[in-house]
Amino acid sequence: xxxxxxxxxxxxxxxxxxxxxxxxxxxxxxxxxxxxxxxxxxxxxxxxxxxxxxxxxxxxxxxxxxxxxxxxxxxxxxxxxxxxxxxxxxxxxxxxxxxxxxxxxxxxxxxxxxxxxxxxxxxxxxxxxxxxxxxxxxxxxxxxxxxxxxxxxxxxxxxxxxxxxxxxxxxxxxxxxxxxxxxxxxxxxxxxxxxxxxxxxxxxxxxxxxxxxxxxxxxxxxxxxxxxxxxxxxxxxxxxxxxxxxxxxxxxxxxxxxxxxxxxxxxxxxxxxxxxxxxxxxxxxxxxxxxxxxxxxxxxxxxxxxxxxxxxxxxxxxxxxxxxxxxxxxxxxxxxxxxxxxxxxxxxxxxxxxxxxxxxxxxxxxxxxxxxxxxxxxxxxxxxxxxxxxxxxxxxxxxxxxxxxxxxxxxxxxxxxxxxxxxxxxxxxxxxxxxxxxxxxxxxxxxxxxxxxxxxxxxxxxxxxxxxxxxxxxxxxxxxxxxxxxxxxxxxxxxxxxxxxxxxxxxxxxxxxxxxxxxxxxxxxxxxxxxxxxxxxxxxxxxxxxxxxxxxxxxxxxxxxxxxxxxxxxxxxxxxxxxxxxxxxxxxxxxxxxxxxxxxxxxxxxxxxxxxx
Numbered sequence: 001x002x003x004x005x006x007x008x009x010x011x012x013x014x015x016x017x018x019x020x021x022x023x024x025x026x027x028x029x030x031x032x033x034x035x036x037x038x039x040x041x042x043x044x045x046x047x048x049x050x051x052x053x054x055x056x057x058x059x060x061x062x063x064x065x066x067x068x069x070x071x072x073x074x075x076x077x078x079x080x081x082x083x084x085x086x087x088x089x090x091x092x093x094x095x096x097x098x099x100x101x102x103x104x105x106x107x108x109x110x111x112x113x114x115x116x117x118x119x120x121x122x123x124x125x126x127x128x129x130x131x132x133x134x135x136x137x138x139x140x141x142x143x144x145x146x147x148x149x150x151x152x153x154x155x156x157x158x159x160x161x162x163x164x165x166x167x168x169x170x171x172x173x174x175x176x177x178x179x180x181x182x183x184x185x186x187x188x189x190x191x192x193x194x195x196x197x198x199x200x201x202x203x204x205x206x207x208x209x210x211x212x213x214x215x216x217x218x219x220x221x222x223x224x225x226x227x228x229x230x231x232x233x234x235x236x237x238x239x240x241x242x243x244x245x246x247x248x249x250x251x252x253x254x255x256x257x258x259x260x261x262x263x264x265x266x267x268x269x270x271x272x273x274x275x276x277x278x279x280x281x282x283x284x285x286x287x288x289x290x291x292x293x294x295x296x297x298x299x300x301x302x303x304x305x306x307x308x309x310x311x312x313x314x315x316x317x318x319x320x321x322x323x324x325x326x327x328x329x330x331x332x333x334x335x336x337x338x339x340x341x342x343x344x345x346x347x348x349x350x351x352x353x354x355x356x357x358x359x360x361x362x363x364x365x366x367x368x369x370x371x372x373x374x375x376x377x378x379x380x381x382x383x384x385x386x387x388x389x390x391x392x393x394x395x396x397x398x399x400x401x402x403x404x405x406x407x408x409x410x411x412x413x414x415x416x417x418x419x420x421x422x423x424x425x426x427x428x429x430x431x432x433x434x435x436x437x438x439x440x441x442x443x444x445x446x447x448x449x450x451x452x453x454x455x456x457x458x459x460x461x462x463x464x465x466x467x468x469x470x471x472x473x474x475x476x477x478x479x480x481x482x483x484x485x486x487x488x489x490x491x492x493x494x495x496x497x498x499x500x501x502x503x504x505x506x507x508x509x510x511x512x513x514x515x516x517x518x519x520x521x522x523x524x525x526x527x528x529x530x531x532x533x534x535x536x537x538x539x540x541x542x543x544x545x546x547x548x549x550x551x552x553x554x555x556x557x558x559x560x561x562x563x564x565x566x567x568x569x570x571x572x573x574x575x576x577x578x579x580x581x582x583x584x585x586x587x588x589x590x591x592x593x594x595x596x597x598x599x600x601x602x603x604x605x606x607x608x609x610x611x612x613x
Contacts, residue, residue, distance in 0.1 A: 029241060033388035036250035036381070038395055040374050041094050042409045043253075043420045045073055047193060048097045048366055050414075055109040056143045056365075067407035068293065072364045073097060075295045075400025080355025080368040081393035085386050089340065089348030090540050091331045092389040094374035095355055097366025099189060100319035100491075101154070103461075104484035105147050105365060108312045111480060112143050144365060145304035151367045152303045152360030153313025154320065158353030161321055167349050168342030170498075171325045176438040176512035178497045181450050182326050183432030185457045185493040186372055187425045194425070197418030204256060208419030211252035215244040216380045242382075249377045249423070253416065260413045291404045297361035311477040315484030320356075320369040321349055322494045327370040330431055334379040344540040373420065376427035439512035446510055449500045457493040460486050 049070055080095040161167050174182075198205035222244045244251070303309075328340050328348060348370075356367030378384045399406045439446055464471065464486055471483055485491050501511065541547070 029246075029383075030385060030388040030391055032247060032250065033381075033383060033385050034391035034395060036247060036253075036377065037094055037374055037389055037392040039250055039253045040377050040420060040424065041077070041096055041371060041392070041396070043412060043417045044096050044371060044373055045070060045077070046409055046412060047197065047417050047421070048099075048102055049073070050417075051193065052102055052105055052109070052147075052365055055106050056112070056147070067403040067410065069364060070409065071293070071400045071403040071406040072295050072362045073359065073366060073400075074396045074406055076355055076359035076362055076364055077368055078393045078396030078400060079358060080351060081396065082390060083351040083354065084348060084370075085390050085393070086543065087347065087546070088351035089328055089344045090386070090542075091328065091335075091337075091340075091348075092378065092384045092386040093327065093331060093348075094371040094389055094392065095352065095368040096371040096374075097359075097364075098320060098323055098369040098372070099193070100323045100369060100488055101151070101316050101366045103487045104312045104315045104319070104480075105150065107480060107484045107487060108147060108150060108308060109143065111308065111476070112146065144363070145301055146306055146309050147365045148360050148363050149303035149305045149309035150313040150316060150360075151356055151364065153305070153310050154316035154367050155353045155356030155358075155360060157314055157317035158321055158349055158356060161317065162346045162349035162353060165342065165346055167321055167325055168345040171329070171340065171345045172342055174325075174329075174498065175501065176435045177446055177449055177501050178494065179326070179329055180432050180435035180439070181453045181457075181497050182322070182490060182494045183330055183435065184429050185432075185454060185489045186323060186326055186330075187376075187428030187430075187432065188454075188458070189489040190421050190425045194418050194421035197414045198422065200414040200418070202415075204260060204413060204415035205419040205422065207259070208252045208256045208416060209423055211255065212248055212380065212419075212423045215251060216248035219244040221245075246381050246383050248380050249420075253420070256416055256419070257412060260416070291402055293403055294401050295362045299363060301363070303360050303363070307477040308480055311481035312484050315481055315488070316367065317353075317356075318485065319488040319491050320352070320367065323372070323490050324349060324352055324370045326490065326494075327372055327375055330372070330428060331370075331375045331378070331384075333431060333434075334375065334427075335384045338540075341540055372428055373424035376424040376431075379427045379431070380423065440507075440510045443506070443510045445504055445506045449497060449504065453493050453496040453500065456496060457489040460492055461489055 049066065053066060053069070077095045077097075081093070084093050084095060085091070221242060223242050325345060328345055332338070332340050352368055352370070356369075359367045374389075399409075436450075441447070441450075464483060471479055471486075473479055473482070
């Protein structure tokens with residue numbers, strides 16, 4: 001999105017004029033893309049809280065309003081997203097509380113609700129807390145605090161997994177027969193939630209889906225007439241922004257929300273009665289929220305660390321780590337960038353662990369993990385801008401400091417949430433299926449592995465959701481740990497496929513090896529080792545300023561003491577530092593410090609040729 005400015009500099013020169021217009025256009029596009037990311041992120045945050053909060057034994061009332069919990073989540077997610085794009089994996093990834101947090105949290109909350117079953121049946125009335133810092137006892141005090149404690153534990157476990165380098169090692173040893181079913185199940189795991197929210201009004205959900213498909217697939221060549229890129233050394237211009245494709249999620253999202261607002265203004269009944277009532281109570285809880293409240297640790301009591309919270313937190317960390325590693329691979333494939341190196345994977349999980357620690361200390365019921373929906377939206381729009389993700393993160397931080405503004409997100413119609421899930425998670429399913437081309441899918445061995453892992457990943461959670469009492473070891477925390485893991489489809493798929501792939505004998509062709517052939521077929525860039533290293537260093541390398549502060553023996557920040565670099569690595573680091581320290585030409589950016597990360601192979605021949613010039 002950033003143009004290359006050439007020509008002599010001077011006051012009022014055409015080169016400077018076109019450069020300033022291009023910069024203004026780039027800022028406008030970045031802000032619009034940030035708004036698009038925020039729309040998808042807000043939808044997923046609302047889904048998380050809508051599904052989790054009603055299952056708690058005592059729903060947050062005046063002491064901790066729904067909008068304030070939403071604001072805390074936005075604040076933590078914004079900070080985690082900034083860290084992820086600057087110090088973490090460096091991919092344009094948005095952070096949210098994923099479904100891998102939702103399932104274990106609901107398992108814990110359903111266990112806590114057993115002690116308040118009489119209150120829910122009307123035989124007893126739970127007392128409410130009228131003041132923010134009053135003292136209450138029983139399950140009312142422990143419900144949300146214990147869930148926050150589990151989130152805190154998950155952050156610590158994720159940090160341990162990342163610092164030890166275990167996740168980076170596992171990501172390097174996952175072949176196509178592990179990635180294909182795992183990514184497919186990540187997409188299929190949201191089908192129940194999508195159907196639930198779409199049932200509010202299937203017409204509204206289908207309208208959003210049809211508009212998204214039309215804009216992204218059929219009308220992708222439509223471009224902005226007033227935002228054109230100047231040709232190098234020429235006076236002609238080339239339109240560089242395919243408008244409908246670039247905003248194929250934002251425009252349908254905004255249009256459908258406006259359409260629903262018009263129906264509400266005209267008092268036209270269009271929502272399901274039960275879900276409309278739930279949405280009304282959900283939105284009315286934000287009327288008394290303050291305009292400004294800066295979140296801080298311990299504001300709503302400290303997280304409660306119990307053996308149950310410890311068990312559920314471990315399950316959260318394992319499920320979210322597997323989900324995030326799959327999302328790193330998914331984002332790299334969609335953006336056509338080199339394979340993610342282990343150190344970048346470890347850095348990304350370290351950042352997610354820090355974000356979950358922050359969310360748990362703030363009292364949020366969900367940690368931070370990579371958003372599959374935002375990553376898949378990047379595939380639909382084909383505009384993976386790192387800078388726009390950072391702008392959306394700053395907006396999240398601002399919204400997190402204003403519960404009243406954060407409460408406006410609860411006015412989004414429920415059918416829109418379902419439509420967003422349908423159009424985004426479908427991309428994850430398709431991307432996972434595309435990995436089957438790198439292995440011999442006609443092999444009987446591979447057919448069994450894929451069929452068995454995907455079928456069991458959908459069957460086992462359904463089984464235990466219908467009969468959770470069948471799992472009883474005699475110790476409640478161990479029951480919650482096993483139940484939380486077995487209810488997460490991505491854990492079952494990853495574990496079973498990794499186990500079968502490494503225990504069932506098969507040839508290299510059946511497994512999809514060697515890996516360099518996989519990279520070459522995936523179009524990950526220049527297959528030459530030197531060119532591949534340069535591209536990987538540019539996309540995943542840390543900022544030049546931070547690299548200068550690190551010691552020369554540090555190979556994998558923040559795991560320097562575990563992964564000391566060799567002499568060749570030190571020489572390579574010195575060469576990269578010398579290249580990055582050179583003063584860039586006027587109108588360009590230094591390697592690895594660009595404000596965007598676009599899939600260059602999909603921009604069209606003219607645009608790609610211009611980038612090469």
